[in-house]
Amino acid sequence: MLQNTQILLDRYHSFVKKVVETEIIYTLEDNQSVAVCPSNKYELDEEPVAVLVYWSEKAKALACQRDEWAEFVPKAIPLTEFMELWCLGMYDDEVVTGIEFDAQLFGHEELPLQLLKDLIHEVKEQKKKLIFKQFRSLQDFEMYLDDLEEEDYL
Numbered sequence: 001m002l003q004n005t006q007i008l009l010d011r012y013h014s015f016v017k018k019v020v021e022t023e024i025i026y027t028l029e030d031n032q033s034v035a036v037c038p039s040n041k042y043e044l045d046e047e048p049v050a051v052l053v054y055w056s057e058k059a060k061a062l063a064c065q066r067d068e069w070a071e072f073v074p075k076a077i078p079l080t081e082f083m084e085l086w087c088l089g090m091y092d093d094e095v096v097t098g099i100e101f102d103a104q105l106f107g108h109e110e111l112p113l114q115l116l117k118d119l120i121h122e123v124k125e126q127k128k129k130l131i132f133k134q135f136r137s138l139q140d141f142e143m144y145l146d147d148l149e150e151e152d153y154l
Helices: 003-022 058-062 079-093 112-125 138-147
Strands: 024-029 036-044 047-054 073-078 096-099 108-110
Touching (some): 003 024, 003 079, 003 096, 003 112, 024 058, 024 079, 047 079, 058 073, 096 112, 108 112
Antiparallel strands (some): 096 108
């Protein structure tokens, strides 16, 4: 495995652990949108799909507040909202997640359903009790995800 790929995977796994621990995810937003860039990994109709970018710490988001994101400000997203609304919304919109990107837009791209599965696994590992608005329990959420077909996604 390439060293850069391992670095990105390590950042991704660290992100999952940290956001489950703190129950907060950060993105950058302005009054019209959130931080987005084209994918280097995923295409739809021979065009790169959009990548919505997220960080585990406000400071990491602030480090990317430059160029086209210079006017963007950090937004904190509660973990349950991120899981229920943001990740499922990205799945519906056929976009991917960008995790812990640096100022050079070097980061891990992951499909939203895989990120959700990894978050759920970590919630179980940390024995967290989350309260969802759209699901009765973590198990209910898991069963819903099992019914979705990721094979047809990108």
